Amino acid sequence: MPNKNMPYALLLTELRRVVSFPDKEFLKLAPLIEKVEVRKNEHLLKAGDISRSVYFIVEGCLRQYLINSNGDERNIYFKVEGGWCSELQSLLNKTPTDLNLQALEDGKLLALNEKNWIYAVTHIPPFTLYFIKAQQETNYMLKKRLGEATIETPEEKYMRFLAEEPQLLLRLPLFQIAAYLGITPETLSRIRKKIST
DSSP states (O other), rough: OOTTTTTTHHHHHHHHHHHHHOHHHHHHHHHGGGEEOOTTTTTEEEOOOOEEEEEEEEOOOOEEEEEEEOOOEEEEEEOOOOOOOHHHHHHHTTOOOEEEESSSOOEEEEEHHHHHHHHHHHHHHHHHHHHHHHHHHHHHHHHHHHHHHHOOHHHHHHHHHHHHOOOHHSSHHHHHHHHHSSOOOOHHHHHHHHHHH
């Protein structure tokens, strides 16, 4: 059984949230993992890079974002403790990504490089099943949010954000939340003022 004082405890909890993950299988996974520390504002991946690792967050907050043709940043998602961040298409196809991956806080991550990630998904069956199910969850969430974003008003987008991710409001600057919701910081300020009155 992994030592509960180690950063692996959160990873094991997340794996077992989704699938049955025996200790003996986790002991095969643990040696493949590298511990990584990141500083606030550090980029793990920039547009044009080829992704080399998959990251699990033990402490901190990461964002994945695009920069449009006008130079505006659009946040795709935020991930905090217990979440994964990766750009699998780039990693698996060895092609440059259009996405950026940045730490918004100092953090501690667990990383699987390309070789170790491929080994894990091909030789550790519970990890394979976990990633299939986790990808399904992520795909559903992204489709749901994309669909909601096309029909919601800015105020409805903000209210959904408050309902689904209230902890992020305490951790992120408002301009980051506005970039995630696809609205200007000024619009977000107006919405927040309207709601609080």
